[in-house]
Amino acid sequence: MPNVSPAPTKEDSQGPKSLPAADIAVLVVYFLLILASMWKTKRSTVNGYFLAGKNMTWWPVGTSLFASNVGSGHFIGLAGSGAAAGIGPVAYEWNGMLMVLVLGWFFLPIYIASGVTTMPEYLQRRFGGKRIQIFIAILYLFIYIFTKISVDMYAGAVFIQQALGWDIYLAVVLLLVITAFYTVAGGLAAVIYTDAAQTLVMLMGALTLMGFSMCFTEVGGWQAVFDRYSSAIPSIRPPNTTCGIPREDAFHLFRDPLTSDLPWPGVLLGMSIPSMWYWCSDQVIVQRSLAAKNLLHAKGGSLLAAYLKVLPFFMMLLPGMISRILYPDEVACADPEACKKVCGNSVGCSDIAYAKLVMELLPSGLRGLMMAVLLAALMSSLTSIFNSSSTLFTMDLWRHMRRASEWELMIVGRVFVLVLVVVSVLWIPLVQASQGGQLFIYIQSISIYLQPPVSVVFLMGCFWKRTNEKGAFWGLVLGLLVGLVRMILDFIYPVPQCYETDSRPDVIKYVHYLYFSIILSLFTLTVVVCISLTAEKPTEEQVSLAHTSLSDTIHSQYRLKLQTTFLKAVHTTHSAPCRRPSKWLSFITSWICGPKTFFYLGITYAWKHLPQISKGLTLLVHCLNEIFH
Numbered sequence: 125m126p127n128v129s130p131a132p133t134k135e136d137s138q139g140p141k142s143l144p145a146a147d148i149a150v151l152v153v154y155f156l157l158i159l160a161s162m163w164k165t166k167r168s169t170v171n172g173y174f175l176a177g178k179n180m181t182w183w184p185v186g187t188s189l190f191a192s193n194v195g196s197g198h199f200i201g202l203a204g205s206g207a208a209a210g211i212g213p214v215a216y217e218w219n220g221m222l223m224v225l226v227l228g229w230f231f232l233p234i235y236i237a238s239g240v241t242t243m244p245e246y247l248q249r250r251f252g253g254k255r256i257q258i259f260i261a262i263l264y265l266f267i268y269i270f271t272k273i274s275v276d277m278y279a280g281a282v283f284i285q286q287a288l289g290w291d292i293y294l295a296v297v298l299l300l301v302i303t304a305f306y307t308v309a310g311g312l313a314a315v316i317y318t319d320a321a322q323t324l325v326m327l328m329g330a331l332t333l334m335g336f337s338m339c340f341t342e343v344g345g346w347q348a349v350f351d352r353y354s355s356a357i358p359s360i361r362p363p364n365t366t367c368g369i370p371r372e373d374a375f376h377l378f379r380d381p382l383t384s385d386l387p388w389p390g391v392l393l394g395m396s397i398p399s400m401w402y403w404c405s406d407q408v409i410v411q412r413s414l415a416a417k418n419l420l421h422a423k424g425g426s427l428l429a430a431y432l433k434v435l436p437f438f439m440m441l442l443p444g445m446i447s448r449i450l451y452p453d454e455v456a457c458a459d460p461e462a463c464k465k466v467c468g469n470s471v472g473c474s475d476i477a478y479a480k481l482v483m484e485l486l487p488s489g490l491r492g493l494m495m496a497v498l499l500a501a502l503m504s505s506l507t508s509i510f511n512s513s514s515t516l517f518t519m520d521l522w523r524h525m526r527r528a529s530e531w532e533l534m535i536v537g538r539v540f541v542l543v544l545v546v547v548s549v550l551w552i553p554l555v556q557a558s559q560g561g562q563l564f565i566y567i568q569s570i571s572i573y574l575q576p577p578v579s580v581v582f583l584m585g586c587f588w589k590r591t592n593e594k595g596a597f598w599g600l601v602l603g604l605l606v607g608l609v610r611m612i613l614d615f616i617y618p619v620p621q622c623y624e625t626d627s628r629p630d631v632i633k634y635v636h637y638l639y640f641s642i643i644l645s646l647f648t649l650t651v652v653v654c655i656s657l658t659a660e661k662p663t664e665e666q667v668s669l670a671h672t673s674l675s676d677t678i679h680s681q682y683r684l685k686l687q688t689t690f691l692k693a694v695h696t697t698h699s700a701p702c703r704r705p706s707k708w709l710s711f712i713t714s715w716i717c718g719p720k721t722f723f724y725l726g727i728t729y730a731w732k733h734l735p736q737i738s739k740g741l742t743l744l745v746h747c748l749n750e751i752f753h
Contacts, residue, residue, distance in 0.1 A: 326497050454480060
């Protein structure tokens with residue numbers, strides 16, 4: 125244990141232990157509105173309960189995608205990462221901005237044309253047999269219960285502990301019960317509409333906090349953040365170490381490929397593979413898009429979600445950096461004993477950054493709004509997981525156990541939500557025992573080790589016709605075994621503290637987890653290709669679910685429908701003969717309707733306007749260099 129200086133004397137407050145009446149009123153009114161909204165949703169059939177009747181328009185789909193992704197783990201974890209490491213972690217968000225578009229333009233046409241309800245169901249239709257479908261369903265449930273729910277409960281527990289002073293177990297159990305209640309009662313439609321409402325609340329509250337802390341406090345704007353972050357060093361830290369000193373590359377997105385925490389090759393490649401799993405084959409995300417009334421609305425939802433993914437940098441990461449500037453002795457504490465006094469965790473207290481900013485800076489009323497935002501994010505994420513997990517269990521596991529009526533499937537889905545609540549409550553002691561930043565990092569590493577094999581199987585199944593059941597199954601199994609070996613080694617040899625010598629094996633010390641993601645993906649890809657080429661070919665029916673003709677067919681249908689609707693509208697409005705739409709409208713509709721037409725028009729436009737585009741890109745690069753360097 126390093127030498128410890130006297131404990132700090134300033135900023136010992138941990139937030140108020142009781143709430144003013146205005147904050148309580150905001151919380152009560154907000155949750156009453158959310159609970160009241162669930163009773164008017166369609167939930168009397170399996171499609172109505174699990175896919176919201178497939179009647180959602182683009183804006184609730186897009187806001188639900190964003191709200192399902194941005195849970196309380198984002199507010200606590202991303203802000204904590206910003207406080208500890210600078211702007212680098214925002215690369216995860218901007219990578220997701222690209223992948224949600226990949227979902228809408230490449231994967232969704234195949235899923236919609238296949239007529240599936242769940243992702244394991246698609247694999248069953250694509251490859252035949254039952255073992256892949258059952259294996260994937262069980263794996264997804266394992267990931268949801270022991271990573272997603274635990275992360276959200278941990279993040280909610282951190283906020284409750286720092287902000288409210290409630291008993292953690294009672295508060296989390298109460299939130300789980302309320303969340304499960306309106307999920308069971310309302311189905312996916314209730315989840316999507318409450319997600320839409322909560323997205324608005326999250327945007328308003330989080331952006332208000334960012335503006336309030338950055339522009340109306342002693343921080344004094346972006347330049348002040350840039351200048352003061354580098355000097356936000358705690359007064360107590362282990363001697364003769366770099367503990368508590370901000371990273372030199374804190375304001376760089378692309379960092380050293382060998383020595384940094386986020387090497388740039390890993391950011392570009394290794395990060396994209398698990399991100400593809402999350403956005404293009406995760407049941408929680410894809411289920412929202414499958415609930416859209418047609419492909420155009422599903423694409424519009426993906427486009428809206430991509431725009432919204434720009435905001436976490438301003439909503440979460442930047443406030444985390446500001447919190448470190450204002451409260452370095454608490455948020456950036458580096459001495460184990462000092463950290464233990466601040467947040468009860470000797471590893472570090474960066475995860476309290478967002479809650480600390482909310483409770484110390486905002487006045488009464490606004491504080492209640494931000495509490496509603498964070499609790500809404502927690503409930504939104506948990507609702508999504510509960511609903512999607514019950515869908516997986518009901519449609520992919522229960523239906524294989526016995527023949528069940530539609531009513532029985534709905535009952536089983538609702539009962540399974542309650543089972544998830546019980547399992548989550550039993551998981552709380554482990555969450556509490558592993559509290560602090562290490563749990564968040566550990567959960568992210570688990571995702572890296574489990575998701576790439578699934579991404580490769582979905583990618584090959586959708587876009588390579590020769591992929592067969594044996595290749596997909598053994599690629600999935602062997603890839604997951606390799607990932608589990610690395611995960612166990614990471615668990616045995618944890619990352620040392622900044623004042624400790626790194627004595628881990630070289631394969632753990634020098635192979636960053638993002639690089640391991642690339643290695644694992646290439647290994648899985650090799651297994652899938654080799655076994656698929658040596659085994660029997662898939663049937664014509666199975667191949668039809670992978671061929672791009674599915675995408676072409678559905679794009680053609682909706683392009684024709686859109687053009688017909690447009691021409692009718694022109695004729696009705698102007699009482700004139702139908703005429704072709706303008707080139708700009710054709711450009712926009714072609715982009716929405718299909719990637720091939722969009723690609724052709726995009727290349728043509730770029731060639732004609734190459735000088736202007738070149739000047740614009742030069743100006744953009746210059747601006748980015750001015751901002752980040």
